[in-house]
Amino acid sequence: MEATATTPSTDTTPSEPRILDREPLVLNNRSYAWISNRICGIVENKQPALWWFLFLPSVVLTGIMAFCFIYLISTGVGVWGQRTPVYWAWDITNFVFWIGIGHAGTLISAILFLTRQKWRTSVNRAAEAMTLFAVMCAGLFPAFHVGRVWMVWFLAPIPNANAIWQNFKSPLLWDVFAVSTYFTVSVVFWFIGLIPDLATLRDRCKPGLRKHLYGFFALGWRGGNRQWSHYETAYMLLAALSTPLVLSVHSVVSFDFATSVVPGWHTTIFPPYFVAGAIFGGFAMVLTLMIPCRKIYGLEDLITAKHIDNMAKIILLTGTIVGYAYCMEFFMAYYSANKFELQTFMLRVFWNRESAWYYYCMFGFNVLVPQVFWFRAMRHNLFAVMVVCMCVNAGMWYERYVIIVTTLERHLIPGSWRTFDASWVDNWTFIGTFGFFMMLFLLFLRFLPVIAIGEVKGVLPQSDPHHEPDREPGVQEEDLMDYPDRHVAKTATA
Amino acid sequence: MSTTLKRVHGYLAEFDSVKDLYHAAEKVRDAGYQRWDVHSPFPIHGMDHAMGVSRSKLPWFVFFGGLTGTTVAFTLQTITQTNFWGSIGLGFLEKIVETYPTVVQGKPTDIWTLPAFFPVMFELTILFSAFTTLFGMLALIGLPRWNHPIFASKQFHKFSDDGFFVCIEARDPQFSQEGTKGFLEELGGRNVELVEDAI
Numbered sequence: 001m002e003a004t005a006t007t008p009s010t011d012t013t014p015s016e017p018r019i020l021d022r023e024p025l026v027l028n029n030r031s032y033a034w035i036s037n038r039i040c041g042i043v044e045n046k047q048p049a050l051w052w053f054l055f056l057p058s059v060v061l062t063g064i065m066a067f068c069f070i071y072l073i074s075t076g077v078g079v080w081g082q083r084t085p086v087y088w089a090w091d092i093t094n095f096v097f098w099i100g101i102g103h104a105g106t107l108i109s110a111i112l113f114l115t116r117q118k119w120r121t122s123v124n125r126a127a128e129a130m131t132l133f134a135v136m137c138a139g140l141f142p143a144f145h146v147g148r149v150w151m152v153w154f155l156a157p158i159p160n161a162n163a164i165w166q167n168f169k170s171p172l173l174w175d176v177f178a179v180s181t182y183f184t185v186s187v188v189f190w191f192i193g194l195i196p197d198l199a200t201l202r203d204r205c206k207p208g209l210r211k212h213l214y215g216f217f218a219l220g221w222r223g224g225n226r227q228w229s230h231y232e233t234a235y236m237l238l239a240a241l242s243t244p245l246v247l248s249v250h251s252v253v254s255f256d257f258a259t260s261v262v263p264g265w266h267t268t269i270f271p272p273y274f275v276a277g278a279i280f281g282g283f284a285m286v287l288t289l290m291i292p293c294r295k296i297y298g299l300e301d302l303i304t305a306k307h308i309d310n311m312a313k314i315i316l317l318t319g320t321i322v323g324y325a326y327c328m329e330f331f332m333a334y335y336s337a338n339k340f341e342l343q344t345f346m347l348r349v350f351w352n353r354e355s356a357w358y359y360y361c362m363f364g365f366n367v368l369v370p371q372v373f374w375f376r377a378m379r380h381n382l383f384a385v386m387v388v389c390m391c392v393n394a395g396m397w398y399e400r401y402v403i404i405v406t407t408l409e410r411h412l413i414p415g416s417w418r419t420f421d422a423s424w425v426d427n428w429t430f431i432g433t434f435g436f437f438m439m440l441f442l443l444f445l446r447f448l449p450v451i452a453i454g455e456v457k458g459v460l461p462q463s464d465p466h467h468e469p470d471r472e473p474g475v476q477e478e479d480l481m482d483y484p485d486r487h488v489a490k491t492a493t494a
Numbered sequence: 495m496s497t498t499l500k501r502v503h504g505y506l507a508e509f510d511s512v513k514d515l516y517h518a519a520e521k522v523r524d525a526g527y528q529r530w531d532v533h534s535p536f537p538i539h540g541m542d543h544a545m546g547v548s549r550s551k552l553p554w555f556v557f558f559g560g561l562t563g564t565t566v567a568f569t570l571q572t573i574t575q576t577n578f579w580g581s582i583g584l585g586f587l588e589k590i591v592e593t594y595p596t597v598v599q600g601k602p603t604d605i606w607t608l609p610a611f612f613p614v615m616f617e618l619t620i621l622f623s624a625f626t627t628l629f630g631m632l633a634l635i636g637l638p639r640w641n642h643p644i645f646a647s648k649q650f651h652k653f654s655d656d657g658f659f660v661c662i663e664a665r666d667p668q669f670s671q672e673g674t675k676g677f678l679e680e681l682g683g684r685n686v687e688l689v690e691d692a693i
Contacts, residue, residue: 033656036535036654159591159592162594163594164594164596165593165594167598168570168611168614169575169598169599170598170599171613173614174613174614177614177618178613178617181621184621185620185621188625188628191628192627192628196536200535200654203651203653203654203655219632219637220639220641220642221654222531222533222642222644223653224532224661225519225533225537225538225545226531227637228534228537229541229542230550230631231537231635232550233550233553233631234627234630237553237627238627241623242620242624248613248620252613453535454535454536454537457535463536463538465512465517465539465540465544467513
């Protein structure tokens with residue numbers, strides 16, 4: 001290659017530039033055994049003190065959450081802060097907040113799988129687990145918001161003595177189906193991904209209860225190619241099914257608002273706006289959890305700077321889309337010439353002195369702060385990434401508060417305008433769900449492989465049957481496989 | 495002294511790398527073996543071709559699973575919310591399900607309210623497809639099962655860590671105690687082991 005560059009040749013067309021090596025997905029040429037040992041070691045060894053330091057407060061917070069719900073049931077819905085006109089308050093805000101966080105997992109597992117983003121393998125397992133736990137937190141709020149939680153089974157289409165069926169034309173019922181389907185399919189997807197890794201844990205265990213339990217859930221996996229063949233098809237099918245599903249869930253959540261006639265909610269931009277926001281908030285939560293995880297458990301070779309860089313870029317992209325949606329929403333309020341719509345937005349941003357600061361927090365945290373990710377130095381600075389992710393986590397909660405609560409506070413009848421005050425039960429229930437979420441995630445770290453062992457092994461260079469260890473540097477095997485002619489041209493010029 | 499009866503499952507040979515396993519699989523395929531498999535910690539790209547395994551039929555199951563979901567959702571919603579089945583002369587279907595009509599939202603009660611049913615039809619399509627994927631896959635790969643003769647091997651547990659194995663089963667018509675062992679050694683297999691489990 002260099003010879004063609006230095007010696008003058010009669011051929012005037014410039015030689016094809018050398019293809020740069022891709023950044024490796026696993027650093028330091030780690031072996032298969034190293035990967036098994038490192039990831040299974042997290043489950044097999046004693047947990048660090050920090051694990052207990054986080055776990056015990058999480059259990060306490062979960063207890064507080066349980067107490068708040070029991071207090072709510074035994075006393076009545078009045079212990080929450082909802083008063084006329086705000087009847088969808090913290091509970092629905094928290095529901096949308098948590099369900100939004102629950103979008104990153106399936107996005108990483110499904111959409112990034114279909115688009116062949118191999119870097120997903122290091123983060124998909126933890127993100128999927130996070131998704132399930134976030135959806136569990138989300139599901140609590142509407143269940144209790146129905147008021148008589150013991151009647152919550154009325155949400156399911158079960159024949160009953162009253163012969164009353166659900167109103168299938170209502171977006172609230174669509175939501176029931178969307179969220180429960182999303183949760184179920186996410187569990188299935190997560191479990192199918194876990195089967196080979198449970199087999200790894202099973203095969204490493206000493207005989208005993210643990211081996212039996214891992215063996216039971218590994219279903220007798222033997223890793224034969226006749227199994228892998230169906231397994232891979234199943235995985236791809238689930239990815240293809242989950243891709244529209246993940247986009248539909250938050251669209252359906254947004255229909256709860258968009259199909260109503262409330263000014264500020266009745267907007268066609270809501271579905272894409274909600275989906276972008278969900279992915280945005282979800283990735284921020286993935287990074288919030290994974291950056292400490294990789295540090296504590298020494299996973300720097302598996303979750304590399306490249307992974308964090310990629311996720312930061314997704315946060316930048318979706319954050320900017322969300323920013324566009326904020327501006328477009330306001331513009332449409334003006335352009336629609338609907339004075340109620342415009343009044344809602346003027347109140348939301350300027351006139352409602354008591355609640356406008358929520359809007360500024362939302363805009364600042366979600367749109368302005370992530371712009372620092374334009375700079376590579378910021379994407380590679382873990383402290384900066386953590387700060388931005390924390391801002392996004394908070395900002396996305398503010399967004400839902402702005403959409404739901406501040407809109408209802410100033411609705412069509414000025415006579416009933418009232419600013420929402422959260423009660424202590426509201427506050428502690430919400431804080432409690434963070435404990436519940438953390439508790440489940442810490443238990444996941446303790447008992448299940450946090451990184452998909454089999455999948456990470458599969459993206460190592462030596463896992464390609466056409467791998468040449470002493471290949472020409474700078475040429476990718478996948479390039480050679482996809483473009484055989486190009487390979488010929490390259491060897492001819494070399 | 496007790497005697498244990500043992501049943502021969504087959505020969506298991508270990509290979510050093512994905513590449514060796516891939517080329518070994520091609521040769522086992524070309525030698526005409528039928529009942530054999532390669533075991534690896536992760537799916538190997540192109541191994542189906544190297545083994546001569548045909549494409550999975552799972553997508554067909556899932557297609558019909560999905561159609562079932564759509565149909566269930568359509569039927570559930572139209573029977574309980576519309577007069578559609580009566581209007582096409584199948585009113586007895588509506589009689590099966592006892593319904594108290596909930597006239598709300600001013601939406602039509604005939605089939606033209608269908609667009610409001612799309613979200614649930616979509617979700618149930620995905621739900622039924624996902625379950626078909628899971629259970630169809632398990633049926634096709636013959637899991638779950640409590641045990642398998644191959645687990646009697648002393649080295650097989652490495653398959654889930656960094657071991658690459660070829661196993662030719664004794665059920666294969668071409669299997670022979672000496673010939674198959676020699677064949678696997680010729681391919682470059684190490685630790686060729688006769689896997690037998692107690693019965």
